[in-house]
Amino acid sequence: MQQIPMTLFGAEKLREELEYLKSVRRPKIIADIAEAREHGDLKENAEYHAAREQQGFCEGRIQEIEAKLSNAQVIDVTKMPNNGRVIFGATVSVMNLDTEDEVTYRIVGDDEADFKKNLISVNSPMAPWFNR
Known part of the structure; x- marks a missing residue:
């Protein structure tokens, strides 16, 4: 994969976002899914489906940031x-x-x-x- 140029500031902002997604957002979504499951039938459970959709977005962004950071060419x-x-x-x-x-x-x-x-x-x- 091609190296991605970014400044020190840009790399730090991505690391901060990654940390937030992993330590705050992901656990919140997992809790939301667990709570929605308690409401019963999952087929027609809008809260459950919304939380699962948010989980997909969150996991996708985590993967995207990790890929960018692993291929980053951080330039001072x-x-x-x-x-x-x-x-x-x-x-x-x-x-x-x-x-x-x-x-x-x-x-x-x-x-x-x-x-x-x-x-x-x-x-x-x-x-x-x-x-x-």
């Missing part, structure tokens, strides 16, 4: 060379020539990307344009 962006190229971890300022408004973006991993916070994925179609 503070140790990246400043060679004038826009690479993973770089901070880029862009100016609108018409309005002279300046916007600063940071190139990050897919899981950290958030356009509202000016965090752009290294794999986004927009990232390569900064090297032109």
